[in-house]
Amino acid sequence: MHDTPHYRPELHFTPEGTWMNDPNGLLFHKGRYHLFFQNNPTGRTWGNISWGHAVSTDLLTWEELPVAIPATAEEMAFSGSVVWDRLNTSGLGDGPEGPLVALFTSSYTALDPSRPGQQAQSIAYSVDDGLTWTRYDRNPVLERGSSDFRDPKVSWHEPSGRWVMVTVEAVDRQVLIHSSADLLTWTHESSVGPLGEEGLLWECPDLVEVPVEGTATSRWVLLLSTNPGGFSGGSGMRYLVGDFDGASFAPDEAGWRWLDYGPDFYAAVSFHGLRDPLILGWMSNWSYANDTPTHPWQSAMTLARRVTLVETELGPVLRQRPVLPEVIPAGVMRVDVELSEGDALILESGFGEFSSRCVVHRGADGALVVDRSDADPHAVHTGFPATSPIPLPAGPVSGVLIEDHGLIELFLLDGLVTVALQTFPHPGPVRVRQLGADDRARATSSPA
Structure with missing residues (x-):
């Protein structure tokens, strides 16, 4: 290897x-x-x-x-x-x-x-x-x-x-x-x-x-x-x-x-x-x-x-x-998150056939799923492609997501709900888009 x-x-x-x-x-x-x-x-x-x-x-x-x-x-x-x-x-x-x-x-x-x-x-x-x-x-x-x-x-x-x-x-x-x-x-x-x-x-x-x-x-x-x-x-x-x-x-x-x-x-x-x-x-x-x-x-x-x-x-x-540094280093992404029912946050890297993505999605019922089935080109998680649905209260839910070379930690409701998972994406800068229920992009990452 x-x-x-x-x-x-x-x-x-x-x-x-x-x-x-x-x-x-x-x-x-x-x-x-x-x-x-x-x-x-x-x-x-x-x-x-x-x-x-x-x-x-x-x-x-x-x-x-x-x-x-x-x-x-x-x-x-x-x-x-x-x-x-x-x-x-x-x-x-x-x-x-x-x-x-x-x-x-x-x-x-x-x-x-x-x-x-x-x-x-x-x-x-x-x-x-x-x-x-x-x-x-x-x-x-x-x-x-x-x-x-x-x-x-x-x-x-x-x-x-x-x-x-x-x-x-x-x-x-x-x-x-x-x-x-x-x-x-x-x-x-x-x-x-x-x-x-x-x-x-x-x-x-x-x-x-x-x-x-x-x-x-x-x-x-x-x-x-x-x-x-x-x-x-x-x-x-x-x-x-x-x-x-x-x-x-x-x-x-x-x-x-x-x-x-x-x-x-x-x-x-x-x-x-x-x-x-x-x-x-x-x-x-x-x-x-x-x-x-x-x-x-x-x-x-x-x-x-x-x-x-x-x-x-x-x-x-x-x-x-x-525990986070005051200044987020290069290669690490901090994303301020706000998700309503039906919203999705998409993390992508690479291009074309050499691309990968991880999707943080709230269903119509408000439950949260983090789906990494397209995040890992090495396919070591085939039996665990996504989290089970995570119950959340109704309405917008805010938090912070940290992405560190494929390691993702999500802290919602000021840390009352946390999600940790590995992805092994294609190399390259991570791009973030947020889609509402109407597929309208309306948020991007913050630098620190």
């Missing part, structure tokens, strides 16, 4: 030349954002899973660092999280500031002599602000004899003065909550679920305290990734709003909501070390992630999104606002 620099985005992180999936260990520490990620450092398809590492000061320009936690013949390093153990509760630090501690899933291979095929939670730690990592010599720190026990997301719960970990028993559709005083010894507090319909696989949980707009209060939000069962097919994300007391989570009766309606949003989790919650997701879909036509790298992350809760007639809903 030839290299594809025309698909390399400006604002979305991509590894230099290897495979990437879930974001891991999102952390803000000493003025830098740390992005760890599931990585195959030896190839551009899934396997040999290790923790890659990149850093940024603005969430938009990233520097890729050496692999943080490498796979071994006996153990791959699956998803997890990183915390700053500032009080050195773990005793793993060697100075007054305390270490960074990564909690990750050890996925043991058939070559492991004691736990072949099992998954358990392990620790690595860093005493140089995340530049180098050492595996804890008494790993794993939490195990259940299970082959699907994974994805530890750890945070400090101030009211109870202890660490809290959420994990999943993926096949059982359960979220497990554990607590610890020192990150090393964990106590099972409660379980949530089974959640959702049978046949789903839950992954990458995160329990996030989110402020409610217009109030001095906050609620707890449980983020979960599902594969299959996504809104637009394949993998996707949902969330529950509820109450958390440091030991158990009680979801509201309103039930599930979709975190993103597009086909390419998965495994989003929050950054540790920030006052206001900020999430980042993997911009792909497990149904075709190995087959997308980028080279030498594979896949991208979404833009970082700041999240709040909004009280509506249907209950609390997450608002997601993207």
Whole structure:
């Protein structure tokens, strides 16, 4: 396969030349954002899973660092999280500031002599602000004899003065909550679920305290990734709003909501070390992630999104606002959108037989569909040509669309509805036209 620099985005992180999936260990520490990620450092398809590492000061320009936690013949390093153990509760630090501690899933291979095929939670730690990592010599720190026990997301719960970990028993559709005083010894507090319909696989949980707009209060939000069962097919994300007391989570009766309606949003989790919650997701879909036509790298992350809760007639809903630069760089398009029933926004590139287009369309019933069936000359999405119809309120709906070398993120209703999807268009500048129900062109893109 030839290299594809025309698909390399400006604002979305991509590894230099290897495979990437879930974001891991999102952390803000000493003025830098740390992005760890599931990585195959030896190839551009899934396997040999290790923790890659990149850093940024603005969430938009990233520097890729050496692999943080490498796979071994006996153990791959699956998803997890990183915390700053500032009080050195773990005793793993060697100075007054305390270490960074990564909690990750050890996925043991058939070559492991004691736990072949099992998954358990392990620790690595860093005493140089995340530049180098050492595996804890008494790993794993939490195990259940299970082959699907994974994805530890750890945070400090101030009211109870202890660490809290959420994990999943993926096949059982359960979220497990554990607590610890020192990150090393964990106590099972409660379980949530089974959640959702049978046949789903839950992954990458995160329990996030989110402020409610217009109030001095906050609620707890449980983020979960599902594969299959996504809104637009394949993998996707949902969330529950509820109450958390440091030991158990009680979801509201309103039930599930979709975190993103597009086909390419998965495994989003929050950054540790920030006052206001900020999430980042993997911009792909497990149904075709190995087959997308980028080279030498594979896949991208979404833009970082700041999240709040909004009280509506249907209950609390997450608002997601993207982190964007003040000046949009060349090769990226920002489009101010306003769509009434029957309107369509068309993004085109190339000419004639070497052209492609993506259509954002509201039907007469007001529902929104993003159709990429003519956007991808490589046809890797043949089973997922368009989103499922997305319900919207009656009347004009406004928002912002970001197009970054084929990566599209749409934020409607000031971020109450979001859609993330990949397209792989023909190279060239993107042209935008908006057509009303009467086919009258009446809008174009804005430069910033």
